[in-house]
Amino acid sequence: MNPDLPRRAVAELVGTAFLVAAVIGSGIAASRLSPDDVGLQLLENSIATGAVLVALILALQPVSAAFNPVVTLVERAFGLITTTTAAVLVVAQVVGGIAGAVVANLMFDLDPVTISTHDRTGGHLLLAEVVATVGLVLIIFGSIRTGRTETVAFAVGGYIAAAYWFTSSTSFANPAVTVARMFSDTFAGISPSSVPWFVLAQLGGGVLAALLVRYLYLTTVETETP
Template sequence: MSTDVARKFAAELVGTAFLVMAVIGSGIAATRLSPDDVGLQLLENSLITGAALVALILALQPVSAAFNPVVTLVERSLGLIGTRDAVALVTAQVAGGFLGAVVANLMFELDAISIASTDRSSSGHWLGEVVATFGLVLVIFGCVRSQRSDTVAFAVGGYITAAYWFTSSTSFANPAVTVARMFSDTFAGIEPASVPMFIVMQLVGGALALAAVRLLFPSANPIPEESR
């Protein structure tokens, strides 16, 4: 592994770990602070996740800040990274997600690993994941291909915060995070049986978004100032 790939691997591992810590940790804190109000719990969970994404992307974007296998696969499809790099980054994301779940559990004095029992298997959840992932990929690459990469952190943070609420699945939109959330039987958990279809739907959403990105942004040329 080259030094450049090693740096990207480390950035993706650390970034995804902190993202999962934000998702799971804020979910645990929310249920403890607002035990009788599920709506408030979701608000707290979504705001913390969105804020963490902004901070992590701003910090790690100069190295690598996908934190999401679907985003990495789209980058590979667009020729932005090579196959070996993509494999390394996805590996880092999955490993980082697992690490983040374990640390989040331990921070709140729970078992390091507890298999989630929350059933999220329904056609509504699956459609929600297609929509959530489609929107996320479109937001990211709409910014990137119009040469506004400096806005990605804020666009992604805002989108994910909103998508927690307008999608039926609460917008997992990330295979690495979905797998990680199996290992915490808390507010953000998802039972193992629900995971495969979530990932399939995320890949479908990513593929549809890739087609939309190529249609809407056929080149990486900047959008004329008067058209913005």
């Protein structure tokens, strides 16, 4: 086993936990602070999410900072990591995401687990998840394959903050975060029945994005993603 794998797994677990805690926690705070203005709630939620992504990627990039099973699977498809590494990191991301949801609930004096009743159904939402995921993966690997790894944190944070607004699904674009948000019946939650469809759309977006990245970046700086 790669001796760095345990450190990478911990970084992915902690980073995804903080990401989900920020998504859910800021959603709860926004709904309490601005109870009568959904647009303002989304603005507050999107700013917090974009900002925390920049901070987490900057801090954890030297170890591992994907925080997203789709990104990790695309890394595997490009041969940047092994199957074992990919499997361990994906598990760490999912576990970290669920932990972040529990912590967010507790920080706002809710039960540790409150299964969401927020149905997110409809083909338009699934299309939005495909679009959101394609854009995210393209931005990450486009930056990396052109040797601009130092820009990833800002590119990802800015993209996700914007994608909250230009996609009808508010851009989950992350299977681990999607699963985790099922455990909080709050502003950012998603019902269990909606989760499989969102995850399938995200995985489909990841496949499309991987093909697009391979086509666009014929000459690349082959470095492993953070």
